[in-house]
Amino acid sequence: MKILVAYASTDGQTRKICRVAADWLADAGHMVELLPLADADDIDLARFDAVLLAASVHIGHYQKALTEFCAKRADTLSALSSLFLSVSLAAAGHEAEDWQELDKILTNFTLATGWTPNRIEQLAGAYKPSDYDVFRRFVMRRILANKDPSADLSADIEYTDWTALNTVLADWTASSVADDRD
Numbered sequence: 001m002k003i004l005v006a007y008a009s010t011d012g013q014t015r016k017i018c019r020v021a022a023d024w025l026a027d028a029g030h031m032v033e034l035l036p037l038a039d040a041d042d043i044d045l046a047r048f049d050a051v052l053l054a055a056s057v058h059i060g061h062y063q064k065a066l067t068e069f070c071a072k073r074a075d076t077l078s079a080l081s082s083l084f085l086s087v088s089l090a091a092a093g094h095e096a097e098d099w100q101e102l103d104k105i106l107t108n109f110t111l112a113t114g115w116t117p118n119r120i121e122q123l124a125g126a127y128k129p130s131d132y133d134v135f136r137r138f139v140m141r142r143i144l145a146n147k148d149p150s151a152d153l154s155a156d157i158e159y160t161d162w163t164a165l166n167t168v169l170a171d172w173t174a175s176s177v178a179d180d181r182d
Helices: 012-029 064-072 074-078 096-113 136-148 160-182
Strands: 001-008 031-036 050-056 081-088 120-126
Touching: 001 012, 001 064, 012 031, 012 050, 012 081, 012 160, 031 050, 031 160, 050 160, 064 074, 064 096, 081 096, 081 160, 120 160
Parallel strands: 001 031, 001 050, 050 081, 081 120
Antiparallel strands: none
16 A cells, blocks of 8 residues: 655654654555655645544644645545544543543544544654743643643653554554455
């Protein structure tokens, strides 16, 4: 399969997730093109059999590059096998309220773009105070202190479950290949 892996990333964790996914997909024998959505304006989606898009949640929304890309190409994206990775710190927790908010964000996204991915996965992101400006570091420390009281607020913490990501990729590609045979 030829797969487009495209992402919108604010702090770099979504980009890292997509690089790992692209490597896994290539190692599994697929042809992969990896690029940031900000550079995907002129991409011809007809060249691909499947698409993996990823973006992170910030202040209740995904990046503008993702929403604009999907809104412009909703019909074409709907014809492809698709996986959407939604990356957030909220996905690292187990609070029902956080998961309801993530569902609401996804619903708003699909309504705004007109595109509903075949498969959606919530992935935990990372807390990176080393990359934040002073204001963002303050806000993120407060959020993390509330969600993970035992966390070292001065250290970068990666919450992404790489084993779970590999399982998602294996399941998605297996089902996409099976769909192509039908």
